[in-house]
Amino acid sequence: RKDIAVIPYEPRYQSAFKALNEEWITAHWEMEEPDHKALDHPQEYILDKGGHIFIALYRDEPVGVCALCKKDDPEHEYELAKLAVSPGVQGKGIGVLLCRTVISKAKELGCKKIFLESNTLLRPAIRLYRKLGFKEIPKSHPAYERVDIQMELVID
Structure with a gap:
């Protein structure tokens, strides 16, 4: 872990943000319109x-990359989204570090519940989310x- 650092996004990382996400998405599915918007224009659609x-x-x-997206939702103020780790370095705890960084930022912002959407085909990701305390909630109006x-995480 001494070789791993998690830093705030800078525009020079936009191509990595896009490529890392496209890699996992296109391994199983087609890219969707919200993917293109967030990945092509992270400044406008996230930051x-x-x-x-x-x-x-x-x-x-x-x-690796991960976003904390502000939502226009009274129940869930923020969403953990666009988590991606390069296959060559998976298993080094990078996903955990990214998620913990996002959760810590949400807590710092006064967030009480973080939301996320995923697919059960992504077993390692689902295991990670559960390990971090996320619980499944009834599905409602998925974005993809x-x-x-x-899932949601109640922050105490």
């Missing part, structure tokens, strides 16, 4: 709306066709 993006560097190379599970 300018009050969200945050974090980049995991392994030996100074961007190998591929979503078959929605």
Whole structure:
């Protein structure tokens, strides 16, 4: 872990943010319109709306990303989204570090519940979310066709 650093997003990492997410999405599904918007224009669709993006560097190379997206929802103020870790470095705890960084930022912002959408086909991700305390909630208006599970984390 000494070779891993999680840092706030900078525009120079936009191509890595996009490529890392496209890699996992297209391994199983087609890219959808909300993917293109967030990945092509993270400044406009995530950061300018009050969200945050974090980049995991392994030996100074961007190998993981995760976003905390501000939602227009009274129940869930923020969403953990766009978590991606390069297959070559999976298993090094990078996903955990990214998620914990996002959760910590949400807590700092006064958030009480974080929401996420995923797919149960992504077993390692679902295990990670459960390990971090996310619980499954009834599915409602998913943003993507591929979503078959929605979860929330109550922050104390």
